[in-house]
Amino acid sequence: MSNGASEAVRTAFRLLIRDKKDGIMVPIPQYPLYSALLTLDGGTMVKYYLDEEKGWGVDTEEVV
Numbered sequence: 001m002s003n004g005a006s007e008a009v010r011t012a013f014r015l016l017i018r019d020k021k022d023g024i025m026v027p028i029p030q031y032p033l034y035s036a037l038l039t040l041d042g043g044t045m046v047k048y049y050l051d052e053e054k055g056w057g058v059d060t061e062e063v064v
Contacts, residue, residue, distance in 0.1 A: 004032055009033060009037060010037045010041075012036050013038065013041050013043065014041055015054070016043070017041045017042060017043035019043075021044070022044065022051075023043065023044040023046040024038060024043055024044070024046065025043060025046045025048055025063075026038075027047075027048060027058075028050065048063045049060065049062065
């Protein structure tokens with residue numbers, strides 16, 4: 001339980017991030033909360049791109 005989505009994401013990031021070497025995969029385009037919290041909590045954003053022409057799907061060949 002949390003007071004909302006933002007607080008829940010922040011709690012999850014704090015549990016997952018120890019230092020700059022810990023990365024969180026974030027879809028691009030992204031909800032700005034993710035990059036903001038990663039900056040505050042000291043993690044690294046690992047971007048992967050969503051393709052609008054493929055219904056915002058992910059090309060698994062590009063996620064390496």
